[in-house]
Amino acid sequence: MIDTDASLAPFEVDDLDGDVLLDLISDNTDQEWRAERRRLRLAYQLCVTHPAVEADAASWADGIPDLAGYTDTLGGEGTPEVAAFTVELWATAAGVSTWSAKRTLTATLDLHHRLPHTWAAVEELRIPGWKACRVAEDTNRLSLEAATWVDEELARRGTWGLPTIEKTIKTAIAMFHPDLVKNNGLPDRDDWDVTVDHTAGVDGTSRLDAIGDSVDLEKFHSLLADEAATMGRLGDTDTLGQRKAKALGVLADRQATADLLGLLDNSGTASGSGSSSGETGHGAGEDPNNPAGGLVHPVTGKPVTRRRSYLKTRLYVHLTLTDLATMAGAAADGHVAATNLFGTVHLDTLTTWLQALGTDARVTPVIDTNRDWSVDHHDPPETMREQVILRDRHCVFPWCTTDARNCDLDHIEPYDEHGPPDQTRPDNLAPLCRRHHLAKTHGTWRYVRNRDGTYTWTNHTHTWLVTHHGTTSLTDP
Structure with a gap:
C-alpha cells in the first residue's frame, strides 16, 4: 500500500516500523491539526466576506420575515451577524449537511469573538481544532462574560484536556448562570416524555x-x-x-x-352510556x-373482530414484483426492502412482521410513483403528495437528508396563478425542507429534475447531482 509523506515522498505502508513509523504518525497528526486550523480559518473568512445587511442575520430564518421559530443566530452573544444562506454556501462547498455547516460556522465565530485565547492555541498548533470547537459548542449558550471567563481560565491553566474543559464550564455555569443548574442539571417533570x-x-x-x-x-x-x-x-x-x-x-x-x-x-x-372499564x-x-x-x-x-396488534402506524414498503415473488416463495436470499419508518430491512424481517400482525396486516399497492398526472391548482392533492414523498424520500437539496414527510413540496418551476394549466404535477414537484425551500426561493440556488429522477442543482459556477444514493459535486475542484 503506497502513501506519501508531508513532502509528497512515496513510501510503502506495509514496510514501516520503528522510529520511521512513529515519525510518520507524528507527521500525520501535525497535518491533521493544520488541516483543522485551515478549515476554521476558511469558515471564518466566509463569514467575514458575507456580512449581514441591515436585519439580514444568518440564522435558521436567514432574516426572512414572518418565520416564527427560526430565530436562532449562529454565534453566541458578542459575535457578528452574517448574510442569509451563508450556511448553505459552506455546506455545498464542503460537501456536508446544513446542520454540520451551521456547527462549523458557529464554532469559528465563537472562537474568534468569544474565545480568543483558545483560538490562539489553535493558531499556534497547541491544541487540535476539534477540541477548540468543543469549547465553543459547550459555551455557545452562555453569556459573553461567562465565555470570556472560561477562555481566560483555560489559558491560565495552560491546558485544554477534556476533563479540565468540562470542569471549567460547569464552574462558569454555576457562577454566571445558576438558573441552568436547577436540580443539578438532571431531568425533571418538564422533561417527561416517551420517544x-x-x-x-x-x-x-x-x-x-x-x-x-x-x-x-x-x-x-x-x-x-x-x-x-x-x-x-x-x-x-x-x-x-x-x-x-x-x-x-x-x-x-x-x-x-x-x-x-x-x-x-x-x-x-x-x-354505551354509563359503562366503564369495570363493567x-x-x-x-x-x-x-x-x-x-x-x-x-x-x-x-x-x-x-379479533385484533392482534396495537400498531396504528401506516408502514410504506418499497418492493419490486421480484421481491414479492421472493417473499411468497423460497428464502429471501439477501433481499432487502426500504421502509418509511424503519429504514432498510431484510425481507425475512418483513415477512416475520406480517406473520406476527396476522389479520391486522393489510398489504395494498397504494401508490404508483411513476404515475403521470396533474391538477390545475397550487396545492397538490394528498395522493400526489404521497407519490412525491415516496418517490424522493428526503429533501433533494445537496447533502440534505431531512425526511420528505417533514418537507414542503416545492414547485420546481415556480407556480404562476395566471400561467398555463397542469403546473402542479409530480415531475414539477420535489420535497425541500423549510430552510432549503427558502434558499431556493430567496437565494441563488436553482435546480431541475432530470428524466431519470435525479436532480441537478446550480449556484453561481458550481453544480451538484442529487440522487437517491447521495450527492456528487459536478464542479472540478
Whole structure:
C-alpha cells in the first residue's frame, strides 16, 4: 500500500516500523491539526466576506420575515451577524449537511469573538481544532462574560484536556448562570416524555426512551420483567434483555384485545352510556349462536373482530414484483426492502412482521410513483403528495437528508396563478425542507429534475447531482 509523506515522498505502508513509523504518525497528526486550523480559518473568512445587511442575520430564518421559530443566530452573544444562506454556501462547498455547516460556522465565530485565547492555541498548533470547537459548542449558550471567563481560565491553566474543559464550564455555569443548574442539571417533570427512534438500529431495530415518574417507570419495568420471566419459563431461550424488549410487543397486543373487548363496541366507539372499564368484569365470551366461535362484546353483545396488534402506524414498503415473488416463495436470499419508518430491512424481517400482525396486516399497492398526472391548482392533492414523498424520500437539496414527510413540496418551476394549466404535477414537484425551500426561493440556488429522477442543482459556477444514493459535486475542484 503506497502513501506519501508531508513532502509528497512515496513510501510503502506495509514496510514501516520503528522510529520511521512513529515519525510518520507524528507527521500525520501535525497535518491533521493544520488541516483543522485551515478549515476554521476558511469558515471564518466566509463569514467575514458575507456580512449581514441591515436585519439580514444568518440564522435558521436567514432574516426572512414572518418565520416564527427560526430565530436562532449562529454565534453566541458578542459575535457578528452574517448574510442569509451563508450556511448553505459552506455546506455545498464542503460537501456536508446544513446542520454540520451551521456547527462549523458557529464554532469559528465563537472562537474568534468569544474565545480568543483558545483560538490562539489553535493558531499556534497547541491544541487540535476539534477540541477548540468543543469549547465553543459547550459555551455557545452562555453569556459573553461567562465565555470570556472560561477562555481566560483555560489559558491560565495552560491546558485544554477534556476533563479540565468540562470542569471549567460547569464552574462558569454555576457562577454566571445558576438558573441552568436547577436540580443539578438532571431531568425533571418538564422533561417527561416517551420517544421512539427508528434510526438507532439496523434491520428493524429501534430505540425507546422514557423519562417519567419513578414509581410509574419502575412498575412498568417490573411488568416487563415478569412477562420476560414467563416467556423464559415457556421455553423462550433469548436473553433476559431480549425477552424484556419482546415483552413490549406482547403487552401492546394484549392491550389491543382488551380495548376491543372491554371499551369499544363494534362501531369502534366507546361502549354505551354509563359503562366503564369495570363493567367488563363479566368477560368476553364465545357466542353460542356463532359456530365459528367469534368473540362478543361483554356489554353490547355484538360480535367483535379479533385484533392482534396495537400498531396504528401506516408502514410504506418499497418492493419490486421480484421481491414479492421472493417473499411468497423460497428464502429471501439477501433481499432487502426500504421502509418509511424503519429504514432498510431484510425481507425475512418483513415477512416475520406480517406473520406476527396476522389479520391486522393489510398489504395494498397504494401508490404508483411513476404515475403521470396533474391538477390545475397550487396545492397538490394528498395522493400526489404521497407519490412525491415516496418517490424522493428526503429533501433533494445537496447533502440534505431531512425526511420528505417533514418537507414542503416545492414547485420546481415556480407556480404562476395566471400561467398555463397542469403546473402542479409530480415531475414539477420535489420535497425541500423549510430552510432549503427558502434558499431556493430567496437565494441563488436553482435546480431541475432530470428524466431519470435525479436532480441537478446550480449556484453561481458550481453544480451538484442529487440522487437517491447521495450527492456528487459536478464542479472540478
